[in-house]
Amino acid sequence: MMFAKAQNKELETFAQILSQSVIALFQERGQASFSQPPKLEQKNIYEYEGRMRVDGMEKFNNEATYISAVNYYLNAADMAKHKAIGVVVVYVPQDYLAKMMKTLQYPLFDDDNDDALRDSCGTLCNIIAGRFKSDMKAAGYQELEMSPFINFRNSSFSGVEFCGSEFQKYDLNFFLENNQKKMVIELSIGIVPKR
Amino acid sequence: MGELSKKKILVVDDSDLERELLIEVLKGSGIANDFLQAKSGEEAIQILGTRYKEIGMILLDWQMPQMSGMEFMEAVVKVPQVAKMPIVMVTASGTDENKKKAKTVNPELAGYIVKPYTPEALVQVLKNYLK
Numbered sequence: 001m002m003f004a005k006a007q008n009k010e011l012e013t014f015a016q017i018l019s020q021s022v023i024a025l026f027q028e029r030g031q032a033s034f035s036q037p038p039k040l041e042q043k044n045i046y047e048y049e050g051r052m053r054v055d056g057m058e059k060f061n062n063e064a065t066y067i068s069a070v071n072y073y074l075n076a077a078d079m080a081k082h083k084a085i086g087v088v089v090v091y092v093p094q095d096y097l098a099k100m101m102k103t104l105q106y107p108l109f110d111d112d113n114d115d116a117l118r119d120s121c122g123t124l125c126n127i128i129a130g131r132f133k134s135d136m137k138a139a140g141y142q143e144l145e146m147s148p149f150i151n152f153r154n155s156s157f158s159g160v161e162f163c164g165s166e167f168q169k170y171d172l173n174f175f176l177e178n179n180q181k182k183m184v185i186e187l188s189i190g191i192v193p194k195r
Numbered sequence: 196m197g198e199l200s201k202k203k204i205l206v207v208d209d210s211d212l213e214r215e216l217l218i219e220v221l222k223g224s225g226i227a228n229d230f231l232q233a234k235s236g237e238e239a240i241q242i243l244g245t246r247y248k249e250i251g252m253i254l255l256d257w258q259m260p261q262m263s264g265m266e267f268m269e270a271v272v273k274v275p276q277v278a279k280m281p282i283v284m285v286t287a288s289g290t291d292e293n294k295k296k297a298k299t300v301n302p303e304l305a306g307y308i309v310k311p312y313t314p315e316a317l318v319q320v321l322k323n324y325l326k
Binding site for chain 2: 025028070101104105106107116120122123126129131133137143146147148149
C-alpha cells in the first residue's frame with residue numbers, strides 16, 4: 001500500500017529565496033557577480049537507507065569536486081534526534097575552490113591540501129546556509145536550527161540527512177567566468193511553517 | 196578593561212579558514228593581542244581550564260560539531276573564574292531570535308557578529324573591550 005507523501009508545495013519559492021541569498025552574499029562579500037542568472041532545476045531525490053545521495057560526478061563531469069552540507073531542523077529537539085527538515089549541499093570543483101574563496105576575501109590556503117579544501121568548502125556552505133536561514137525568516141517563515149557543516153570529496157557513501165517526506169529537490173547552478181558552471185547548490189526542504 | 200589589551204584572545208571555530216580570517220582581520224586592524232585557537236567547544240574548554248588567566252576574550256562560533264558554541268557558553272557562565280569573561284559570538288546564524296537565545300544564556304554577552312562580517316564591525320566590538 002502506498003501512502004502519499006506531504007511534498008512541500010513551496011519548494012520552488014524556497015529555491016528562489018536561496019538563489020537570491022547567494023547572489024546577495026557574493027555581491028556584498030566579494031562584489032562578485034555571476035555571469036548569468038542561476039539556473040534552477042527541479043529533480044528527484046535519490047534516497048538510500050533514509051539519506052539523500054550526494055555525488056559530485058552528477059554535477060561536474062570528470063572533475064574532482066568538494067562538497068559540503070548543512071542541515072536544517074524545525075527546533076533543537078528535532079536536531080538532537082537528527083530529524084532534519086532540510087539540507088543545503090554546496091558543490092564546487094576542486095580547481096576553482098581557492099579562487100572562489102579568494103573572491104569572497106578569505107585568506108589564501110594550500111589548494112593542494114585536502115583538509116584545507118574540505119574546510120574551505122564547509123566555510124562557504126556555512127555562510128550560504130546562514131544567509132538562507134536569515135532570508136527565510138525575513139520572508140516570514142519559522143526560524144530554523146542549523147547544523148555544523150560536513151564535508152566530502154567527490155561523493156558521500158552514506159549520503160546526508162534530509163526531510164524524509166520529500167521526493168524532489170532543487171539544483172541551483174551558478175555560472176562564473178564566461179558562463180562556466182562553477183558551483184551547484186542542492187536544496188531539499190520540507191514544509192516550514194509561517195511565523 | 197585596559198588590562199585586556201595584554202591578554203590573549205581565544206578564537207573558537209570549527210573552520211580553519213574562518214579562524215585564520217578572523218585573526219588576519221584583527222591583526223590588520225591593529226589589534227596587537229596574541230591569539231589562541233580551538234576548533235571545537237571541547238578543545239576550547241580544555242584551553243580555558245588550563246590557561247584562563249592568560250585569556251581576556253573569547254570569539255565564539257555557534258555551529259560546531261559535538262559541543263556547539265551555545266553549549267560551550269552555557270558551561271562557561273557556570274564557572275565563577277571565567278563567567279565574566281567577554282564572549283563575542285561570531286556566527287553565520289544571524290537572526291534576532293538567535294541573538295536573544297545567546298543573551299539569555301549569557302546576559303553579559305559582549306557582542307554578536309554575523310558572518311560574513313565587515314572588518315569594521317568586528318573591530319568596533321572588540322575595541323570597546325581592548326582599548
